Amino acid sequence: MKVLAFGEIMDGGTSVFSSVAKVDGDLLIVSFGGSIRIDNPYRYLEQYLLDLEQLLPQEKVGRIEFDVKELDFCNSNGFYIIMDISEMIINTIPGPITVKRLKDDDWQQETLPILLNVDEPEISTRITFQEFAEV
Amino acid sequence: MVTQEDLAKTNIAMRYDLSPVRNVIGDLSGLLGTFCDELIGAFYPKNISKKANIVITELVNNAIRNSADGEGKMLLEIAINQDILRIQVTNPATMSQYEKVKGHIDRINSAGDLRALLAHTIRERRKDRLRGGLGLIRLAAENKFTLSAHYRAPYLVIDSEIGLGGLS
Numbered sequence: 230m231k232v233l234a235f236g237e238i239m240d241g242g243t244s245v246f247s248s249v250a251k252v253d254g255d256l257l258i259v260s261f262g263g264s265i266r267i268d269n270p271y272r273y274l275e276q277y278l279l280d281l282e283q284l285l286p287q288e289k290v291g292r293i294e295f296d297v298k299e300l301d302f303c304n305s306n307g308f309y310i311i312m313d314i315s316e317m318i319i320n321t322i323p324g325p326i327t328v329k330r331l332k333d334d335d336w337q338q339e340t341l342p343i344l345l346n347v348d349e350p351e352i353s354t355r356i357t358f359q360e361f362a363e364v
Numbered sequence: 365m366v367t368q369e370d371l372a373k374t375n376i377a378m379r380y381d382l383s384p385v386r387n388v389i390g391d392l393s394g395l396l397g398t399f400c401d402e403l404i405g406a407f408y409p410k411n412i413s414k415k416a417n418i419v420i421t422e423l424v425n426n427a428i429r430n431s432a433d434g435e436g437k438m439l440l441e442i443a444i445n446q447d448i449l450r451i452q453v454t455n456p457a458t459m460s461q462y463e464k465v466k467g468h469i470d471r472i473n474s475a476g477d478l479r480a481l482l483a484h485t486i487r488e489r490r491k492d493r494l495r496g497g498l499g500l501i502r503l504a505a506e507n508k509f510t511l512s513a514h515y516r517a518p519y520l521v522i523d524s525e526i527g528l529g530g531l532s
Contacts, residue, residue, distance in 0.1 A: 240391070266394045266421065268495070302414075304421060305498035309490055333411040336418070339506040343483045363410055 236277025262299035265307030291324040332360035386434030393424035422499035427455035457520035478505035
């Protein structure tokens, strides 16, 4: 497994949100953890998005896994960056998508599918949600 | 073991009166939201305390951003009583600001399909990279709160409420 790219949001010298993109064989694993609370997450995550855009086409990956179980909080200002990251990955890699999420988390259950654009048949046929209990 | 019947007797009341709003320099909404998440989480499951966290974060952020007079106060009141969670935020606002918020809440309350409204609003605002404007819809569509707005000059009061019975 190799780390492809890494992005984080710092607040007061502490990392409050991070996302890592890793490649394991033909699988791209993108995990999100922490909290997005700031007004402008692009300030911190734009480079991560650019890195992914540049590096992903060079990888021989055919499957995607988004892991949001550790994403504790996402304010409405964080929606667009989650959409930009996921949309770019989904458009670059045309294979099946697995989303690991918490079954009792409102935003992961209600809003995340909207951000992933599951209403589009092209996406809904590729995507599978795996539900987890919060530890 | 706390039964559902015992849990319904829970009574929590918190009130934060902060002024002047313009002096806020840190992540006040995050601080209040996280604290209330922990406190309510001492009684209720995480899925309920997280709801409070999101509502407090969105409403307090709105209040700080939109306070017409930075000299004024912001009031946050949180109460759990008889299995009802109620979160109320009060901030200085002009009549036109109130009318705009009231119109927004009326549209939310009259929407037949809140999920569709949230999805449509996210997509439309994303096209123009518009910030804000999603918080109130989110509270209703995602977190299932009932919203209302009142004007007690010169203050805008936003009320959010949810029944906790059956959620825990």
